[in-house]
Amino acid sequence: xxxxxxxxxxxxxxxxxxxxxxxxxxxxxxxxxxxxxxxxxxxxxxxxxxxxxxxxxxxxxxxxxxxxxxxxxxxxxxxxxxxxxxxxxxxxxxxxxxxxxxxxxxxxxxxxxxxxxxxxxxxxxxxxxxxxxxxxxxxxxxxxxxxxxxxxxxxxxxxxxxxxxxxxxxxxxxxxxxxxxxxxxxxxxxxxxxxxxxxxxxxxxxxxxxxxxxxxxxxxxxxxxxxxxxxxxxxxxx
Amino acid sequence: xxxxxxxxxxxxxxxxxxxxxxxxxxxxxxxxxxxxxxxxxxxxxxxxxxxxxxxxxxxxxxxxxxxxxxxxxxxxxxxxxxxxxxxxxxxxxxxxxxxxxxxxxxxxxxxxxxxxxxxxxxxxxxxxxxxxxxxxxxxxxxxxxxxxxxxxxxxxxxxxxxxxxxxxxxxxxxxxxxxxxxxx
Numbered sequence: 001x002x003x004x005x006x007x008x009x010x011x012x013x014x015x016x017x018x019x020x021x022x023x024x025x026x027x028x029x030x031x032x033x034x035x036x037x038x039x040x041x042x043x044x045x046x047x048x049x050x051x052x053x054x055x056x057x058x059x060x061x062x063x064x065x066x067x068x069x070x071x072x073x074x075x076x077x078x079x080x081x082x083x084x085x086x087x088x089x090x091x092x093x094x095x096x097x098x099x100x101x102x103x104x105x106x107x108x109x110x111x112x113x114x115x116x117x118x119x120x121x122x123x124x125x126x127x128x129x130x131x132x133x134x135x136x137x138x139x140x141x142x143x144x145x146x147x148x149x150x151x152x153x154x155x156x157x158x159x160x161x162x163x164x165x166x167x168x169x170x171x172x173x174x175x176x177x178x179x180x181x182x183x184x185x186x187x188x189x190x191x192x193x194x195x196x197x198x199x200x201x202x203x204x205x206x207x208x209x210x211x212x213x214x215x216x217x218x219x220x221x222x223x224x225x226x227x228x229x230x231x232x233x234x235x236x237x238x
Numbered sequence: 239x240x241x242x243x244x245x246x247x248x249x250x251x252x253x254x255x256x257x258x259x260x261x262x263x264x265x266x267x268x269x270x271x272x273x274x275x276x277x278x279x280x281x282x283x284x285x286x287x288x289x290x291x292x293x294x295x296x297x298x299x300x301x302x303x304x305x306x307x308x309x310x311x312x313x314x315x316x317x318x319x320x321x322x323x324x325x326x327x328x329x330x331x332x333x334x335x336x337x338x339x340x341x342x343x344x345x346x347x348x349x350x351x352x353x354x355x356x357x358x359x360x361x362x363x364x365x366x367x368x369x370x371x372x373x374x375x376x377x378x379x380x381x382x383x384x385x386x387x388x389x390x391x392x393x394x395x396x397x398x399x400x401x402x403x404x405x406x407x408x409x410x411x412x413x414x415x416x417x418x419x420x421x422x
Binding site for chain 1: 335337
């Protein structure tokens with residue numbers, strides 16, 4: 001059984017159900033919180049940390065996408081401290097991969113590129129790591145360029161939760177982490193992949209793209225997802 | 239007398255070209271007639287577009303195109319920094335490393351092997367003179383010297399460059415966040 005709770009976001013009185021997250025309540029009230037790994041229609045995992053918020057009485061910053069609201073909470077979604085952390089997070093994403101916007105299929109349609117703009121960074125102060133990362137072009141329709149992957153795991157989640165296949169997964173730790181196909185094999189040899197392309201549509205960067213797309217040509221449309229989820233849920237309910 | 243002269247004097251401006259495609263300089267030239275307007279406030283004292291060989295003792299504003307990729311780039315940018323008041327990273331190569339930095343995960347040895355030994359040259363050899371030695375990693379300008387203003391974009395548009403320049407000439411720090419971005 002759910003209850004209605006009242007709380008404050010940025011000194012504004014808001015209300016919601018006690019099984020809703022801070023992010024959901026904020027969005028319902030048109031309060032902006034930046035996100036990269038969150039996508040409407042997918043389960044949240046708090047991976048990117050961009051949605052960190054301040055909660056009064058708690059020294060820790062908490063990710064709004066996975067923290068449910070409580071009665072009397074006082075939440076700040078923007079502060080100098082949060083702005084600094086968000087800039088740092090986006091800089092780390094740029095420094096940890098090999099992101100070259102100007103020659104990327106997703107130039108101009110990239111959520112990471114947009115986020116750099118949103119959090120107002122015009123250069124990366126951290127040392128670029130230039131990791132060696134593999135490209136997989138073995139699938140006949142799609143390609144994976146791990147240089148552009150920010151490990152949001154939207155592809156993993158959409159494949160598991162929506163397509164119900166779980167072709168994608170994660171392997172390794174820290175800077176060695178990478179998305180893999182099945183038992184870490186070339187995409188084209190996967191016998192679980194249904195070639196549905198959902199992973200490509202939900203990928204926030206140019207890491208997953210359709211073959212044949214040139215620079216700046218890869219636009220994505222993840223809007224099918226909430227629609228698909230709501231249609232399924234309405235079918236389930238009597 | 240000297241003070242009066244200093245306050246009305248034109249600012250000196252330079253541009254340099256490190257590891258980039260010259261697209262940012264082309265974009266600068268796209269200012270077209272606005273270049274003439276700017277000459278009322280500044281004088282271009284050193285540039286690939288100007289026939290002067292040595293970098294002047296003091297320059298008020300220097301625009302840097304390109305990343306720091308070779309020993310020559312490194313030498314140049316250190317010299318330019320030492321003689322420049324306001325150093326501007328112009329374009330993605332200077333700001334992020336951009337296309338030249340694509341070689342970083344591959345390594346110099348493999349790149350030279352591919353370019354000079356496997357590309358079907360008549361006399362395949364890795365050059366050891368005339369051509370500047372490549373640095374192990376292509377770096378953005380601010381990884382090597384202090385940068386005062388960043389103008390991302392590939393290339394930044396003429397309008398963006400014009401806005402940035404006029405603001406700097408007026409002694410202000412331009413806010414470019416709604417005018418340009420990485421890759422644009």
